Amino acid sequence: MPNHFLGVKDASIWFGKREAQVRALRGVSVFFERGTLSLVMGPSGSGKTTLLSLLGCLLSPDEGSVFLEGEVVNGLNEVERTVVRQKKISFVFQAFRLFHSLSAIDNVALGFELRDAALPGRMKMARDLLIRFGLGDKLNREPNELSPGEKQRVAIARALAGNPPILLADEPTASLDARAGKNICQILRNQVDEHGRTVVVVSHDSRWREFADRTITLCDGQVEKEKGSL
Amino acid sequence: MKLAWQNIVHDRARFSVTVLGVSFAVFLMVFQGSLLAGFLRAASRLIDASDSDIWITARGVQAFEFGIPIEGRLREMAAGVPGVLETSRVCMAFAVYRTPNGKQQVVALVGADRNVGKRFPAPDAHGSTEGMSPDAMLYDVSDRDLIQVTALPTEVEVNRHRASIEGQIEGYGAFLGVPFLFTSYRNATRYLAFGPEEAMYVLLRVDRAHSISDVQQSLRQRLPEVDVLTRDEFASKSRTYWTIRTGAGGAILTAAVLGFLIGLVVVSQTVYANTMENIEEYATLKALGASHAFVARIVLTQALICGALGSILGLLAVVPTIRYAKSLISWLYTPWWLLLVMVVPSLAMCSLASIASVRSALTVEPGRVFRA
Ligand SMILES: Nc1ncnc2c1ncn2[C@@H]1O[C@H](COP(=O)(O)OP(=O)(O)OP(=O)(O)O)[C@@H](O)[C@H]1O
């Protein structure tokens, strides 16, 4: 068993009860190396989001294991998984999920607070991060005053607050037009190249292929094919 | 914590609805509570006003207002029991009152010996009535419309005998619509045609050296044909009668309990709805690594701000309302602890309701955050 950075082994998970039960993943084994950007594709309902939830310690598999920095994490309880997420994992969502009542800068500052409540200088770090993403003139805008592309950049800034090593993104460009989408692709690619983060992107969007080191295709809860170096 | 505050400030309309819901609930609880507290107090007001330790009543008397005559010699017999320091008499009966301009009105005439207690309204016991004739009558200021006295003293008629209204008191207003008139015991027996061998309530003061319950026991043995009750026993019997046995009291009691429950439901409901509005954001917080304590703190802070503001608003509205209502319902009573007792449960309900609602956020199904 190689000391993989992040991955699942023989993972299966069921949803629902009795007759209505769905097996969302069927013994999936897939690993992600440190400092890579991987793309997960596949038709709707193939289990992409479920896989991402396992990697992000949001769900535990019914069978099989989840690895993070070489450690098995699926035996952890809810509180321990929360701590793992707090320390190591961040998320980017299709629907942005910004806090609607907070300004852009407060959203990012809250990201810092969630990682480390005692950290001083949150506001300054939040501003620097937003300026880096070209939002220096929109620090005090509320989410509903921002374009979708801007919202996603704020959301990524919030996700990067506190410097997590792992970034998991579910359809991060699905709500964006072509130009904003490309911009997001580039930002996430830079996270790999410049900061050595490990990024997993779930997307239907084939634009991602040129930014990804590797593409995994799921079908009906199983890995259909893998392309690219592991 | 900024999130809690911003959520409130940001959604002003929803916040106002929540605060209004809470203040309505507090208003309702305090108002209904005041009705009940006032009714309870009025139901035993005169019993509580006496300084006596023990009341002797005819067997089965349920309330002060419905006394039955007993033998006058019981008073002498009671006085002979060891530990009895002093005796006094009180009587009460309904009488026909004729106003100065000839209108008739039923009144409750109360007569009391001078030693019944400083707080008890009687012309020769009441502090503010010096220089008044011993047979003077007093009325409560809140009954002015019924008594129709414009100047003091005024000559009126009670049970077709001449009487003189000479004083005005406060806090003993008509209970159930029949105004009280207070006079000396001796005078009252004249109007009520009580014989010298009759009495209604015999009140006893017990020597400090004796225990009240011991004296009560020996009185019970010696006077088996009457009820011997401590003052508090008779007071609570009277209150129970008025609140439980009569329709009027029952209605007030039910309304108070319902007011309290409805208030709690309204508070819980508004806070719960308010929390559920933001449930998606609590799920996001959790996904981003927020601890249960962090999420709970935000929800609680919001709920408590709503609860506190709503309570203040509710109290601000209810205090003047009660003051106005007192001019219509003179026995309405708002003890200070009632305000506290009503605000504490609404704050507690705010917290409980928000905790109940945030449970779904805390046990968030993780797939949720990825759903568009
Ligand atoms: N919480 C859940 N309860 C019940 N069934 C679920 C749940 N989450 C996922 N499923 C089922 O599991 C299967 C895989 O779902 P998943 O969301 O992982 O698919 P997906 O590949 O992300 O699809 P999409 O491209 O539409 O987002 C689907 O059949 C889905 O209906």
Ligand SMILES: [Mg+2]
């Ligand atoms: Mg999905």
